[in-house]
Amino acid sequence: MDTITFWQFAALAAASALVGFSKTAVSGANTISLAVFAAVLPARESTGVLLPILIAGDLIAVLVYRRHAHWPTLLRLFPAVAAGVVVGAVFMLWADDDAVRMSIGAILLLMAGVTLWRRRAVPEPEADPSTATAATPATDTASGGGRLKARSYGVLGGFTTMVANAGGPVMSLYLLSAGFRKLGFLGTSAWFFLIVNTSKVPFSVGLGLIDLRSLLLDAALVLFVVPGAYLGRVCVDRINQRLFEQLVIGATVLGGLQLLLR
Secondary structure (H helix, E strand, O other), X not given: OOOXXXXXXXXXXXXXXXXXXXXXXXXXXXXXXXXXXXXXXXXXXXXXXXXXXXXXXXXXXXXXXXXXXXXXXXXXXXXXXXXXXXXXXHHHHHOOHHHHHHHHHHHHHHHHHHHHHHHHHOOOOOOOHHHOOOOXXXXXXXXXXXXXXXHHHHXXXXXXXXXXXXXXXXXXXXXXXXXXXXXXXXXXXXXXXXXXXXXXHHHHHHOOOOOXXXXXXXXXXXXXXXXXXXXXXXXXXXXXXXXXXXXXXHHHHHHHHHHHHO
């Protein structure tokens, strides 16, 4: 990290701004930030540098969308996510960069494929304009099938967020499949990742992924999260629901392909 060039720092700054944008506009788009950090820095160490940047973005997103969260969904997810985080921490003890990259890329593409298949197999219900931004999902996530899906996505989300800070696309696909509208999606996602990413800090410190040098770099990069978040907040009201969902899925596919092909 002592030998970062100007252009490398510029790339990291742009990726940090994209984190802010993704937290307030298109969740899942920060897979591009993940790829940039992993390209500029050693892949394993890059996860420790990126984590405080993500937490800064989460704090801003919670301030903006805190009233739109659906807490029953969050409480249903957290036990499975905790299990996934523990599995991910154990995986990080022995996995090299290639194993991490290939595992996450495959999971992202699998989840995107499952989501697209479900959307084609089940006709999308007509949206009621009066509830288009409600926090309550359109489907019954408390049913038996909903609980199983929550556990499956929760474990995958916990694993991917611990291993490579790549839980965003997995949880985005879950929230879309549960029928969340735009603001409910963003509010639930904001609280989810603030809590989960903060809980990952002790694991990252214990694995040596966060240290004084990484925090000094974070102190310089976190300044770029704010303008990115502001731009996202300005843009989100101009993005309709269908385009919003297409952007989330598209960002997931691109992130998965980048990780597999790099």
